[in-house]
Amino acid sequence: MIKYPSSIVIGDAIQPVSSNEFDSSFNSQTSFDSKSYTKSRQKSVFAKLEHFYNVDNMIEILYLLPELKHIDSFPPHIHVIVGSTLFKSGMTLEGLREVGVAIDMERDRSVRADHISLMGTMLARLGKMDDAMTCFGDYFDDVRNSNGDVGEIKQKVRGFQDELARIGAGLEYVIFCDLRLKVFTNISRIIPSFPSLEQQILNFKDVHKIFPMGSFTYDYSHIVKIISDVKQRLETWDYTKKKGDQSDNSVILSLSTAILILGRVEIYYSMLAIEPLILRHIEAFVPPTQQHTRTYSLFKKKPELPTIPYEVKIAQRKTVIGFLALLNHDYSRAVQEFTNSIELLDPQDSMCDQVKCWLIQCKCMMETNPKNRLAAIMDIFEDRPHPKIYIAxxxxxxxxxxxxxxxxxxxxxxxxxxxxxxxxxxxxxxxxxxxxxxxxxxxxxxxxxxxxxxxxxxxxxxxxxxxxxxxxxxxxxxxxxxxxxxxxxxxxxxxxxxxxxxxxxxxxxxxxxxxxxxxxxxxxxxxxxxxxxxxxxxxxxxxxxxxxxxxxxxxxxxxxxxxxxxxxxxxxxxxxxxxxxxxxxxxxxxxxxxxxxxxxxxxxxxxxxxxxx
Structure with a gap:
């Protein structure tokens, strides 16, 4: 028997359950958040997942995934929907794990056999033919003991066997059938590579999805949006008309805002494609020399200060230049620019600590000795490390x-x-x-x-x-x-x-x-x-x-x-x-x-x- 992935779900461990029996056991499920998630709402989520699976809309399924966090446990075929969607999206290990959970849960031998055939197809697509053939053995055991029609059993076994043979021979497309949903799905011979964070966000953006403010996904989608907007603006920027407009700091402000969100480096890689445009913009729009002017009114009002101080504007530019150096693995240049930026900022300014986080990342990349890395971190943050530094x-x-x-x-x-x-x-x-x-x-x-x-x-x-x-x-x-x-x-x-x-x-x-x-x-x-x-x-x-x-x-x-x-x-x-x-x-x-x-x-x-x- 193949060792299928762990059958752990939110809440207590899975108990084997037939897909047809699941509704009757729903009321006994409890969790920290299930009280606010009514039975009707859970069924609504399941119905949406089934619908989007039937019409092969993977993005809508992926967008619904967080809804499942609020549900203790769900029927095996929902795990199949999630697993096959993740697999086809390039997240193969995650897809295999979900289908494995469905196999562990399912008690109906006939339905379980269908899940095993899906697992075998996935493994074959990954070139793991030995594991796929082990699935075939498990599949044969289940259909043989399912009390079905002998002729139908032989046909199903032969069909799965032929399917694995076609995959092994390099057939471009294979069609498998999930009998629980009565739906046919194509799995391409060419499995996409694991999508980058940026690509995952762009997939959601294409269908105009939004995310809860303050969430990881919201922050990262905001980074992607800022870089995309800056790209469009720089590509259409008329330097002949705006060369003298030294007051415009919006592009640098936008980029520094994205950088100071402190995302994973990979989410910023698209900045490299517009690096020449960014550097040209920085060179063309040097802020004017600092002018300590205040505007007073005849009325009793507080003096109006410049929106962004001169030092902060310079620090923003140095931060952007340093970050481009980081993306290009020029850590010495990045350290120099980040250090200069920090020197211009108020130590109590949150931007100062955020730039320090990037400075530490560069120093850690340059230094292999853990004692020296540790000393560098302690020297920069002393006794009050930024939360992002704990992992370093x-x-x-x-x-x-x-x-x-x-x-x-x-x-x-x-x-x-x-x-x-x-x-x-x-x-x-x-x-x-x-x-x-x-x-x-x-x-x-x-x-x-x-x-x-x-x-x-x-x-x-x-x-x-x-x-x-x-x-x-x-x-x-x-x-x-x-x-x-x-x-x-x-x-x-x-x-x-x-x-x-x-x-x-x-x-x-x-x-x-x-x-x-x-x-x-x-x-x-x-x-x-x-x-x-x-x-x-x-x-x-x-x-x-x-x-x-x-x-x-x-x-x-x-x-x-x-x-x-x-x-x-x-x-x-x-x-x-x-x-x-x-x-x-x-x-x-x-x-x-x-x-x-x-x-x-x-x-x-x-x-x-x-x-x-």
Missing amino acids: LGDCYRDLAGEESTSITILEPNKIVIGKQFLCSHLEEAIFNYINTVVSMQQDDPAVAKIYDYIVLYLLLHGGIQYHAFAFFLQLRDYFHVISQYNHLHLSNDDSTYTNFFEIADQFVQDSKLLTGDFWRPKAINLLPQVFLAEDDKLLVMKGKYGVATTTKFKTVNSFYIVPVDHEPLISSIALLESKILTSRTLVDLFWRGYSGDLPSHIQQYYIQHLAF
Whole structure:
């Protein structure tokens, strides 16, 4: 049987359900936001998704995705609609995951077989013919046991087999049928590449979609709109008539406004296409020398000051020039321009901190040594970092933890593996900054899920984290991974996955359920054991309760467990155990006090039962 993607949904874990039975179980579903989402509204959303799927309107389906965040769970065929739409849009991994959820949920064998055939078709389109043939085996098992007409079963099996054969032979188009919706859909042989953030926004813009003000999607669509508007203005600008109009600062103001939103660099790449026009405009419209003039009225009114001070106008120009240098990877020039801009600005001006964020990004790109990167960040922001800088701080401490790690040797039956034990103090700082990152991010930021990956991974490698604290952050990770599927915008997931991360995480969750008594007492049995990282990206766990090993030589015993070769005793002083408990409490409290969004009831209940101090 093929290992289908995880069947986690918003709220409690999925229970298998037939598509035909789903409506009868709707009333029993509850979540943090479902009270405001009536049953009729949920059905309306489903009906719209089905309609747009039937007419092959992918953009309308993608625009409706955030509506699904407010619904606990939905029938399998909705996951199929979302999955096939994401897949055809170039978001192949996300599409496979959604169809996998539908397969896990569906109890009707005949319908489940249709979902498996869709999964097989998708995998074949990606060139994964071995996995596609595994789907064919699962498909055959389901249709054979579906109590259908023998002749019809043979026809369906032969049809799926022929379909996979045609894909393998390079046929340009294949038609598959989703019997649940009674609709045929074409999947092109040429799957589009993962769309850039800009392309995703432009797709919505083409059909005049708008987004909630203050959201990640709104900010990024605003950036795209500003750059597009500036492009049109510069392409039609009459320099012969406006050369002497030095008062016009609107183009530079617009560009600096977009830059100071502090989006991901990729959303600004279209500026490079108009770079010559921007630079020409900057050269042609140098603001006049500063004039300290004030206009007074005979009436008792406050003096009218210039709208934008001279220094700010110059700083805006330097910021734009520096940002163009950043886009061209000329980080030295960018640092120079950003530094000059900062020197012109009032330190209390928000623009000053925003330019500092870009300055830090350039310095981090220029410097590979994490100590030097960290020193640069601290020098620029001192003791009040901008929220956008927390992730840079987290990355610095993460890299330091690896750079100053202890090398270990693991004896396996047929080979010797080298691994490392990360420095806990640096990992703790990394986790601290990653938590500060997620609590300050916009809820629809597609990068949120990746930061939660970092948090739970480094909690593991830290070692000695209280079991329930780890399980809490793992639940957060799973939840935000699910709802990120239903954002308007998506990011490509190109990070490598540690081969046995989920196996170990699941084991620790099971271990947490065995804790009895006061599980927050400073006892080694209440803490995660020490975890190491092997050179093949495999995680290894020191067998037994938590303790710091006094040796660097280990041997494997089974699965992912290792033990010291010389069986030296582990160090577990009361002071050490108390510090681990304090660290666990601090990290949980940092998230709980800092996070201002909604959480599903099962996570809130877990916190109350196990973590409310």
